[in-house]
Amino acid sequence: xxxxxxxxxxxxxxxxxxxxxxxxxxxxxxxxxxxxxxxxxxxxxxxxxxxxxxxxxxxxxxxxxxxxxxxxxxxxxxxxxxxxxxxxxxxxxxxxxxxxxxxxxxxxxxxxxxxxxxxxxxxxxxxxxxxxxxxxxxxxxxxxxxxxxxxxxxxxxxxxxxxxxxxxxxxxxxxxxxxxxxxxxxxxxxxxxxxxxxxxxxxxxxxxxxxxxxxxxxxxxxxxxxxxxxxxxx
Numbered sequence: 001x002x003x004x005x006x007x008x009x010x011x012x013x014x015x016x017x018x019x020x021x022x023x024x025x026x027x028x029x030x031x032x033x034x035x036x037x038x039x040x041x042x043x044x045x046x047x048x049x050x051x052x053x054x055x056x057x058x059x060x061x062x063x064x065x066x067x068x069x070x071x072x073x074x075x076x077x078x079x080x081x082x083x084x085x086x087x088x089x090x091x092x093x094x095x096x097x098x099x100x101x102x103x104x105x106x107x108x109x110x111x112x113x114x115x116x117x118x119x120x121x122x123x124x125x126x127x128x129x130x131x132x133x134x135x136x137x138x139x140x141x142x143x144x145x146x147x148x149x150x151x152x153x154x155x156x157x158x159x160x161x162x163x164x165x166x167x168x169x170x171x172x173x174x175x176x177x178x179x180x181x182x183x184x185x186x187x188x189x190x191x192x193x194x195x196x197x198x199x200x201x202x203x204x205x206x207x208x209x210x211x212x213x214x215x216x217x218x219x220x221x222x223x224x225x226x227x228x229x230x231x232x233x234x
Contacts, residue, residue: 175188
């Protein structure tokens with residue numbers, strides 16, 4: 001076949017779209033190969049109904065049957081498929097599945113008391129769940145015993161938890177103190193406890209809004225199972 005198009009570099013939007021490579025139809029797949037200098041085969045992909053989900057299954061014989069007789073074109077086609085698969089896996093690894101913020105106080109009254117009426121605010125810890133890791137940006141105020149001294153600064157640490165090393169995930173509900181429930185309509189807090197023998201202390205605790213703990217724990221458990229399944233197949 002005669003080459004009908006020249007190479008065009010991929011844009012940032014194209015690069016982001018690679019995360020959905022498996023959902024590409026024949027037209028979108030053909031556009032990708034056109035920009036890689038293989039535009040002559042764009043109609044062939046549409047004719048044989050080759051989609052992003054099916055393209056990685058193509059063998060050398062399949063490409064010959066589709067009319068790709070030039071060895072260099074077949075090699076270039078398969079190299080592009082490897083690039084697509086590699087970049088898709090990368091995007092999936094860093095894709096954020098859930099993000100959350102630490103629930104620090106049961107009520108606004110408690111917040112005002114421990115932050116000197118808001119004059120010494122404290123940043124909450126943040127959580128970010130991806131396919132294989134849970135990133136915890138921990139913010140810990142200086143304490144005097146159990147009392148946080150928000151005006152005296154904070155200690156900040158970052159922990160990337162490998163989900164394939166997680167042993168168990170549990171949820172514990174912590175009700176608001178009785179006086180706060182009566183006077184301030186305070187809400188409880190859910191603590192999601194992630195156990196791993198590879199973590200210092202063996203446990204990581206996420207503090208979220210009351211009622212959110214179960215959903216967060218289920219999302220983490222799903223990714224733990226997927227990560228451990230992938231590790232067993234490597």
